[in-house]
Amino acid sequence: xTGYFFRRLFLMVPLLWGITFVTFGVMQLAPGKPVDVMTxxxxxxxxxxxxKLVRLYGLDKPWYVQYGLWLKRxxxxxxxxxxxxxxxxxxxxxxxxPATLLLNVLxxxxxxxxxxxxxxASAVRQNSFFDKGMTVFVFIGFSIPTVWLxxxxxxxxxxxxGWLPISGLRSLNYDELSWxxxxxxxxxxxxxxxxxxxxxxxxxxxxxxxxxxxxxxRQDYVRTARAKGLPESTVIYRHALRNALIxxxxxxxxxLPELIGGSFIFETIFAxxxxxxxxxxxxxxxDYPVVMGVGVIAALLTLLGNFLADVAYGYVDPRIxxxx
Amino acid sequence: xxxxxxxxxxxxxxLMIAGLVVVxxxxxxxxxxxxxxxxxxxxxxxxxxxxxxxxxxxxxDVYSRIVYGTRVSLLVGVIAVGISVLVGTVLGMISGYWGxxxxxxxxxxxxxxxxxxTIFLILMVISFLEPNIANVMVIIGLTSWMGLTRLVRGxxxxxxxxEYILGARVLGLPTSRILLVHILPNxxxxxxxxxxxxxxxxxxxxxxxSFLGLGVQPPTASWGNMLAAGKDYIHMAWWxxxxxxxxxxxxxxxxxxxxxxxxxxxxxxxxx
Numbered sequence: 157x158t159g160y161f162f163r164r165l166f167l168m169v170p171l172l173w174g175i176t177f178v179t180f181g182v183m184q185l186a187p188g189k190p191v192d193v194m195t196x197x198x199x200x201x202x203x204x205x206x207x208k209l210v211r212l213y214g215l216d217k218p219w220y221v222q223y224g225l226w227l228k229r230x231x232x233x234x235x236x237x238x239x240x241x242x243x244x245x246x247x248x249x250x251x252x253x254p255a256t257l258l259l260n261v262l263x264x265x266x267x268x269x270x271x272x273x274x275x276x277a278s279a280v281r282q283n284s285f286f287d288k289g290m291t292v293f294v295f296i297g298f299s300i301p302t303v304w305l306x307x308x309x310x311x312x313x314x315x316x317x318g319w320l321p322i323s324g325l326r327s328l329n330y331d332e333l334s335w336x337x338x339x340x341x342x343x344x345x346x347x348x349x350x351x352x353x354x355x356x357x358x359x360x361x362x363x364x365x366x367x368x369x370x371x372x373x374r375q376d377y378v379r380t381a382r383a384k385g386l387p388e389s390t391v392i393y394r395h396a397l398r399n400a401l402i403x404x405x406x407x408x409x410x411x412l413p414e415l416i417g418g419s420f421i422f423e424t425i426f427a428x429x430x431x432x433x434x435x436x437x438x439x440x441x442x443d444y445p446v447v448m449g450v451g452v453i454a455a456l457l458t459l460l461g462n463f464l465a466d467v468a469y470g471y472v473d474p475r476i477x478x479x480x
Numbered sequence: 481x482x483x484x485x486x487x488x489x490x491x492x493x494x495l496m497i498a499g500l501v502v503v504x505x506x507x508x509x510x511x512x513x514x515x516x517x518x519x520x521x522x523x524x525x526x527x528x529x530x531x532x533x534x535x536x537x538x539x540x541d542v543y544s545r546i547v548y549g550t551r552v553s554l555l556v557g558v559i560a561v562g563i564s565v566l567v568g569t570v571l572g573m574i575s576g577y578w579g580x581x582x583x584x585x586x587x588x589x590x591x592x593x594x595x596x597x598t599i600f601l602i603l604m605v606i607s608f609l610e611p612n613i614a615n616v617m618v619i620i621g622l623t624s625w626m627g628l629t630r631l632v633r634g635x636x637x638x639x640x641x642x643e644y645i646l647g648a649r650v651l652g653l654p655t656s657r658i659l660l661v662h663i664l665p666n667x668x669x670x671x672x673x674x675x676x677x678x679x680x681x682x683x684x685x686x687x688x689x690s691f692l693g694l695g696v697q698p699p700t701a702s703w704g705n706m707l708a709a710g711k712d713y714i715h716m717a718w719w720x721x722x723x724x725x726x727x728x729x730x731x732x733x734x735x736x737x738x739x740x741x742x743x744x745x746x747x748x749x750x751x752x
Contacts, residue, residue, distance in 0.1 A: 174592030182604050295740075299732040301684055303691045303707055304725030311718050417597030421688055425711070435600060436692070439607045447604060455595045462595075 160470045160477040168459055175455040176230060179448050180223050226448075235449035240441055245449040249431055253453070255325060256423070256430035260415045262346060263354040267411065271358050272404070275365020280392060282370060290362060297359020302418065306352045306425045313348065321345050323427035349426045353418045357411045364407060369400040402473050409465035413458045490741020496734035504550040513541035515548040515701050524717045534719040536709055542719060545701035546727050552702040553683050553731055556617050560682040563621025565675050568628025569667070573659055575629065576636025587633070590626045598623050599688065606694045613696050616689060620682050628674055635667040669746040676739035680732035687728050703728045 217225075229236065235245035278287040314322035321327065325345045326338075333341060372378060373396050381395045382388075419432030427433070435450035437443075470477035503510050512532065519539035527534040533542035575586040601623050609615045639645060640663075648658050689695030690704025691711075698705055703724040710721030 170588060171592055171595060174588065175595055178592060178596065182601065182608075295733060295736060296729070299680060299684075299729055299736050301687045301704075301707070301725055301728040301732070303688050303704075304721070304728060307707060307710055307714065307721040308725065311714060311721060315715060413594065413597045417599040420597065420600050420603060421692065424692065436603065439603050442607070451596070451600060451604065454597050454600055458595045458597065 161467060164463060164466045164470070168463060171459060172456075175452060175459070176227060177223075179451045179455070180219075180226060182451075183444060183448060184219055230452070235452070236445040238438075238446050239443045240438075240446070245445045248434065248446060249449050249453055252429060252431040252434045255428065256416075256419050256432060259346070259349055259353065259419060259423070259428065259430060260412075262350045263357070263415055263418075264408070264411065266350060266354040267357040267361055268404075270354075271361035272365050272401075274362040276369060276392075276397060278362065278366040279369035279373070287366075290366075294359045294363045297356055300355070302352055302355060303421060303425060305355060306348070306422060309348050309352060320347050322348065325429055349422050349428055353415060353422045357414065361404070361407060361411075365400065365404065368403060369396060372396045372400045375399075402469070405468045405472060406465055408468070409462040412461035412465075416454050416457055487741045487745055489737050490745065493734045493737030493739075493741060496730065497738060500550055500554060500731055500734065503547060504554050507548050507551060511541075511544035511547040513544040515540065515545045516699050517541075524713065524720075526717075527719055533723040534717070536706070536717075536720055537713055542706070542723055545706060546703065546724055549701045549703045549706065549724065549727065550731075552613065552696055552700065553686065553728070556613065556620070556686040556696075557679040557683040557731075557735070559617040560620035560624070560686075561675050561678045563618060564625040564628060564678060564682075565671060567622065568625035569632050569664075569671060571625065572629040572632025573636055573663060573667070576633035577640055577655075577659060577663065579637075583633070586629065590629055593623070593626050599685070602685065602689065603692070603694060606689065611689075611694045611697060613700070613702075616686055616695050620685050624678065624682065624685075628671065628678075631670055631674055632667050635670060636663060639663055639666050669742075673739055673743045673746060676735055676742055680735035680739070683728065683732050683735070 226236075233246050235249075237243060238245055238248060274290060278290045281287055310322040313320045321344060325342060327333075327341050327345075330338060330341055373392075375396075378391060378396050381391045386395075416432075419430055420436050421432070422428065423430045423432035424436045431450055431453065435447065435454070438446035438450060517540060519535070521539065522531075522535055523537055523539040525531055525535040525539075531541050531543065533546065536542055536545070571586050575583045602619050605619050605623075606615060609619075645658065645662055648662050686695055686702070687704035687707065690702045691708045693705070693708060695704050696702035706724040707721060710717070710724065713720055
C-alpha cells in the first residue's frame with residue numbers, strides 16, 4: 157500500500173508542472189496590459205508611474221522570465237498582489253476557500269447519500285415503475301441547464317413561497333443571532349446552491365450505480381449466493397452491493413472538477429462569497445494575479461481529489477494496488 | 481437506418497432534432513414578430529395572445545427570440561463538437577497507433593487539461609478574447625476533446641493488434657492509408673455516440689457562458705443571454721426565465737436521447 161501511495165504521489169508532479177504552464181500560457185492570450193485597465197481609470201497616474209507598475213510586475217520582461225519569476229513565488233504559494241486592491245492573492249483566496257469547500261463537500265455528500273439508494277432501488281426493481289421514473293429523471297438531469305434550474309428554484313422557493321434566501325451566505329441580522337440561529341441561517345442559505353450544484357452529479361451517479369449493480373448481479377458469485385439459499389436482501393446488500401460500490405470511489409475524482417467548475421457559475425448566481433465568485437470577478441476585471449491564483453488552486457483541488465480517489469480505490473480494491 | 485427507427489428513444493430524439501432544424505431554417509416564418517424589434521411601451525408584458533411567451537425588458541417578443549435562438553444553439557453545438565471531434569480523433573489515433581513517447585506526451589496532456597474545471601478555462605480564455613459566437617464555438621471545441629482522445633486511443637490500441645492491420649502493414653501500405661482506410665471506419669461508431677451526446681453538452685456550456693455575459697452578445701438572441709435578462713427581472717417577470725430554459729432543456733434532451741439510442745444500437749453490450 158505504501159508503495160502504491162508514493163507511486164501515485166509521484167505521478168502528480170508532472171501534472172502539477174503542466175497545470176502551472178497551461179495557466180500561464182492562457183494568460184499570455186490577454187490583449188492589452190493590465191496596467192492599461194488600472195491606469196485608464198486613474199487620471200492622476202502619470203506615464204512614469206505606469207512604467208513603475210510594469211516593472212514591478214515584470215510585465216516588460218519576456219514571457220519565460222515572467223513564468224520563471226512566477227514559478228519561483230508559486231513554490232512558496234505566493235501569487236503576488238491583486239491589481240484591484242493590492243492585497244495578497246493567497247490571502248484573498250484563503251478567505252474565500254472555506255466557503256467553496258463547504259459548498260462542494262456538501263454537494264458531494266448529497267450526491268452520494270441520495271444517488272446510491274436511488275441507483276440500488278432502481279437496479280433491484282429493474283424495469284419497475286420506479287426504475288422507469290428514475291430513468292426519466294436521469295435524462296432530465298443530464299439535459300437541464302443548471303443556470304435555469306437555479307433561476308427556477310430561486311423563483312419557486314425564494315420568491316413565490318418565500319421559504320429560502322436566494323443570495324449570500326448570511327442574513328443581515330446574522331451578528332445578532334444566537335449560535336444556533338447562526339448555524340440555521342447559514343444552512344438555509346446553503347440549501348439552494350448545494351441542491352443546484354449537486355443536481356447533474358445526482359443523475360449521473362444514480363445511473364452509474366444502477367448499471368454497476370445490474371452488472372454485478374449477473375456475476376457467478378451472486379448466482380452462487382442465491383443458489384445456496386441466502387435471503388435476497390443478504391445477496392444484494394452483502395454480496396452484490398459491496399462489489400458494485402468499489403468503482404464508485406473513482407467517480408469522486410470525476411465529479412470534483414465538475415463541482416469546482418460549477419462553483420464559478422453558481423457562486424456568481426447565488427452571490428455566494430466563495431472562491432468561484434472571486435475568480436469570476438477577477439476574470440471580468442482582468443485581475444491577472446487573482447485569476448492565475450484561483451485557476452491554480454482549483455486545479456490543485458482537482459488533482460488532490462483525484463489522488464485521494466486513487467488512494468481510496470487502491471485501498472478498497474487490492475487488484476488495483478498490486479498491479480503496475 | 482431501419483434499426484434506428486425501431487429504437488424508440490433514438491427515434492424520438494431524431495424527430496425532435498429534425499423539428500428544431502426546421503424551426504431554425506424557417507425562423508422568419510415560425511416567428512410572429514421581429515426578434516430585435518423593441519417596443520418599450522409594451523415591455524415586460526406577461527404571456528398573452530399577442531405575445532405568446534410575453535415580452536422582455538425592451539418590449540421584444542420572447543417567443544420570436546426563442547425561435548431565432550434555435551439557430552445560435554444548433555450552430556454552436558454542431559460546430560463546437562465538430563472541432564472537438566476533429567482534434568480528439570486525430571490526437572487519439574496518433575496516440576493509439578504510434579504509441580511510445582508520442583502516446584505518453586498526448587496522454588499526459590489530456591491528464592493536465594482534465595485537471596482544470598473546463599468552465600473556468602473557457603471563462604478565462606473568453607474574457608481575454610472578444611466574446612462572440614465564433615470564439616465561443618472554437619473555445620468550447622478546444623476545451624472538450626479530451627474524453628474523445630482517450631476513447632479513440634483505446635479503440636486504436638485494440639484495432640492495431642488485429643490481423644488485418646498486420647496484413648496491411650505486411651503489404652507495405654503507407655501509414656496514412658492504414659489509418660484512414662483501415663482504422664478510421666472502425667472507430668467511427670463510438671465517436672458518433674460521443675459526439676451526439678457532446679452536442680447537448682456544448683449547448684449547455686454556451687447557455688451558461690451567455691448567461692454570464694461572456695457568450696453570445698445581445699442584441700443577438702441566444703437562450704443563455706435571455707436567461708440572464710430573466711435573472712435581472714426575476715422579481716417581476718418569471719416568463720423571461722422559464723421559456724428559454726424549456727427550449728434549452730428540450731434541445732439538449734433531444735441530442736441526449738439520440739446519443740443514448742445510438743449507443744444501444746452500436747454497442748449492444750452497454751444496453752440498459
